[in-house]
Amino acid sequence: MSLLLESIRKSYREPGGRRLPVLGIERFEMKQGEQVALLGSSGGGKTTLLNIISGILTPDSGRVVVDGRDVAAMQEVVRDHFRAAKIGIVFQTFNLLPAFTALENVLLGMSFSGKGVDKTFAKQLLERVGLGHRLNHSPQQMSVGEQQRVAVARSLANKPVLLLADEPTANVDPANQQLILDLIRDTCRDHNVTLLMVTHSLEVAGTFKRVEKLQDFNRPELCLQEKAA
Amino acid sequence: MNLLTIAWKSIRQRRLASSLTALSIGLGVMLMVLVLVIFGAVDSAFNQTSVGYDLIVGPKGSDLQLVLSAVYRMQPPIENLPYLFLEQMQKDPRVVSAVPLAFGDVTKEGSFPIVGTTTQYFENEYMPRRKFRIRGSRINGLFDTIIGSEVARENGWDLGSQFTIVHGGADSGHVHDEKFTVVAVLAPTGTANDRTVFLPLDGFYAIAGHGKPVKEIEKRLRDFYAADPERLAAALKQLEGVKAEEAAGSHDHHNHAHATPDAMKEISAILIKTDPDKPYLGVSLMSDLQTGYQAMAANPVRTIQRLMNGLIGNIQKALVALTAIIILVSGVGIFVSIYNSMSDRRREIGIMRALGAQRMHVFGIILAESALLCIGGGLLGWLTGHGIAVVASPWIVTQTGLLINPWALNVWEAVLFPVLVGLAVLVGFLPAMTAYRTNVADALSS
Numbered sequence: 001m002s003l004l005l006e007s008i009r010k011s012y013r014e015p016g017g018r019r020l021p022v023l024g025i026e027r028f029e030m031k032q033g034e035q036v037a038l039l040g041s042s043g044g045g046k047t048t049l050l051n052i053i054s055g056i057l058t059p060d061s062g063r064v065v066v067d068g069r070d071v072a073a074m075q076e077v078v079r080d081h082f083r084a085a086k087i088g089i090v091f092q093t094f095n096l097l098p099a100f101t102a103l104e105n106v107l108l109g110m111s112f113s114g115k116g117v118d119k120t121f122a123k124q125l126l127e128r129v130g131l132g133h134r135l136n137h138s139p140q141q142m143s144v145g146e147q148q149r150v151a152v153a154r155s156l157a158n159k160p161v162l163l164l165a166d167e168p169t170a171n172v173d174p175a176n177q178q179l180i181l182d183l184i185r186d187t188c189r190d191h192n193v194t195l196l197m198v199t200h201s202l203e204v205a206g207t208f209k210r211v212e213k214l215q216d217f218n219r220p221e222l223c224l225q226e227k228a229a
Numbered sequence: 230m231n232l233l234t235i236a237w238k239s240i241r242q243r244r245l246a247s248s249l250t251a252l253s254i255g256l257g258v259m260l261m262v263l264v265l266v267i268f269g270a271v272d273s274a275f276n277q278t279s280v281g282y283d284l285i286v287g288p289k290g291s292d293l294q295l296v297l298s299a300v301y302r303m304q305p306p307i308e309n310l311p312y313l314f315l316e317q318m319q320k321d322p323r324v325v326s327a328v329p330l331a332f333g334d335v336t337k338e339g340s341f342p343i344v345g346t347t348t349q350y351f352e353n354e355y356m357p358r359r360k361f362r363i364r365g366s367r368i369n370g371l372f373d374t375i376i377g378s379e380v381a382r383e384n385g386w387d388l389g390s391q392f393t394i395v396h397g398g399a400d401s402g403h404v405h406d407e408k409f410t411v412v413a414v415l416a417p418t419g420t421a422n423d424r425t426v427f428l429p430l431d432g433f434y435a436i437a438g439h440g441k442p443v444k445e446i447e448k449r450l451r452d453f454y455a456a457d458p459e460r461l462a463a464a465l466k467q468l469e470g471v472k473a474e475e476a477a478g479s480h481d482h483h484n485h486a487h488a489t490p491d492a493m494k495e496i497s498a499i500l501i502k503t504d505p506d507k508p509y510l511g512v513s514l515m516s517d518l519q520t521g522y523q524a525m526a527a528n529p530v531r532t533i534q535r536l537m538n539g540l541i542g543n544i545q546k547a548l549v550a551l552t553a554i555i556i557l558v559s560g561v562g563i564f565v566s567i568y569n570s571m572s573d574r575r576r577e578i579g580i581m582r583a584l585g586a587q588r589m590h591v592f593g594i595i596l597a598e599s600a601l602l603c604i605g606g607g608l609l610g611w612l613t614g615h616g617i618a619v620v621a622s623p624w625i626v627t628q629t630g631l632l633i634n635p636w637a638l639n640v641w642e643a644v645l646f647p648v649l650v651g652l653a654v655l656v657g658f659l660p661a662m663t664a665y666r667t668n669v670a671d672a673l674s675s
Contacts, residue, residue: 100238113585
């Protein structure tokens with residue numbers, strides 16, 4: 001089992017003090033190397049779910065097991081380190097650092113894992129995404145499609161067991177969408193990385209063997225029921 | 230990629246703001262370095278490294294006036310000593326070298342002091358381990374002179390130049406008739422010697438009007454040797470011949486020094502060197518002079534240090550404090566620059582945290598950035614300050630006679646960089662805490 005969510009509850013406190021339930025997931029699991037497309041409407045809790053899986057947010061209750069370890073139960077420092085070492089993230093807006101070149105952005109991804117910086121592997125990753133000739137270019141000097149390819153390379157820099165992709169093609173031009181998708185999926189397949197891709201595109205989701213709709217297994221009202229009980 | 234590299238990248242991204250803030254720190258440090266270099270030179274000119282003598286012997290009075298007049302030529306002499314006392318000092322077993330100085334006149338051009346002395350003055354070191362470098366020939370005539378580098382530069386004099394002198398200071402208006410000739414020029418020393426005209430002691434006595442009436446000399450000798458009747462008798466005996474000639478009206482000491490007996494001569498001060506291995510000898514000599522004759526010995530080092538600590542030291546402290554405030558204000562500039570950039574960098578911090586950076590990592594990156602700006606700016610300012618000192622030192626020497634050691638390190642400079650690190654931590658702490666507290670999920674969605 002690569003990912004297991006169990007009895008996850010997450011709600012936000014609104015300015016008036018009222019709680020806004022966001023996630024109520026009884027069970028969700030993914031096998032090692034599995035690729036899942038997660039469909040969901042805007043404001044449906046997709047990004048919160050990814051943040052909880054990656055340990056950026058902690059759930060109010062429940063277990064988030066990645067590679068056999070409960071991320072939610074970890075102390076923050078351990079969780080940060082675990083995220084750097086085991087989880088790759090591809091953002092919708094790429095989130096490359098403008099002060100760094102393509103190669104440095106990938107190396108930055110390696111800097112916090114504690115495994116050390118492997119320049120050769122970083123170059124190989126960039127070559128793998130077709131940017132071997134753009135190593136020393138800054139994000140501003142690259143097209144949107146190229147920037148997202150750098151982000152994909154960075155997400156794989158620490159050889160993660162789980163890759164979380166948050167609508168990675170939403171800001172990419174149609175010509176590059178399929179390229180980016182193929183790149184992420186092929187690379188994950190090659191490295192046996194579990195992939196959870198959030199998308200609102202049925203077309204994108206249609207290419208996955210397993211497609212999950214968040215609203216099918218997310219019952220936010222569970223948060224309120226448990227509070228009431 | 231370590232935190233310093235990441236911080237450096239961030240600085241480079243905000244080149245203009247970073248350069249300006251580092252520059253402000255650099256300017257503060259540069260000013261401090263220049264203040265310290267200049268005061269270091271002044272301090273060096275006024276402390277033990279500037280005086281090649283252990284004691285200055287002169288008439289009883291203010292020890293500060295004696296040192297300022299004999300060593301720095303900044304004051305008129307207190308009074309005069311009998312020349313016979315010089316011979317007494319030279320014979321004293323505690324004294325290695327006793328060099329006479331006689332002064333009171335100045336040059337007509339530039340009002341540089343005229344000092345009568347002996348060749349031994351130029352053979353001795355003027356500072357520990359520093360000897361005079363002289364261009365020209367030896368003194369042969371009574372009115373041959375050796376001039377300091379500053380006298381030569383300011384008056385445009387060189388070997389062979391001729392000049393006249395004014396009696397008893399520039400304000401007296403009485404110009405002596407004698408013509409003096411430059412036979413040698415001293416290389417710059419960074420001391421009062423650069424602003425002095427030297428002539429042989431005999432030449433000094435030969436200047437018309439430098440002799441005193443025998444009755445006045447007799448009175449002075451009686452006062453001076455009141456406690457030493459044996460030496461007084463010997464001195465008065467020398468005067469008998471002169472008195473007889475004066476009574477016969479055949480001799481006038483006001484106008485020339487032909488065959489002048491030593492008892493008729495006076496000097497303004499005596500520079501004393503004692504055995505450096507036996508410093509107690511100087512103390513013993515000082516003590517003897519306190520109780521014996523109408524003379525005193527001043528330790529130039531202690532006297533000048535007292536002046537330095539009381540006056541110049543405070544000015545230095547005030548200027549260092551002022552430059553420290555400038556550096557502090559520059560530090561506030563760095564704080565404002567980094568703090569203002571934090572809202573723009575919130576997302577960057579969120580991205581780094583999402584990539585696995587811990588709170589302490591982003592805290593460290595901001596502190597490293599502050600440290601790089603403070604220390605980088607400081608280093609730049611330190612090098613620029615000393616660089617300016619290197620470039621300007623020849624000009625300062627020619628303009629002021631002050632010898633600058635551009636790379637002389639002051640104790641304040643040793644604490645400068647630790648202070649800058651402290652300043653970096655101080656001004657970087659609040660922005661670093663902002664980074665530390667950044668909510669990752671909010672930052673990523675911003």
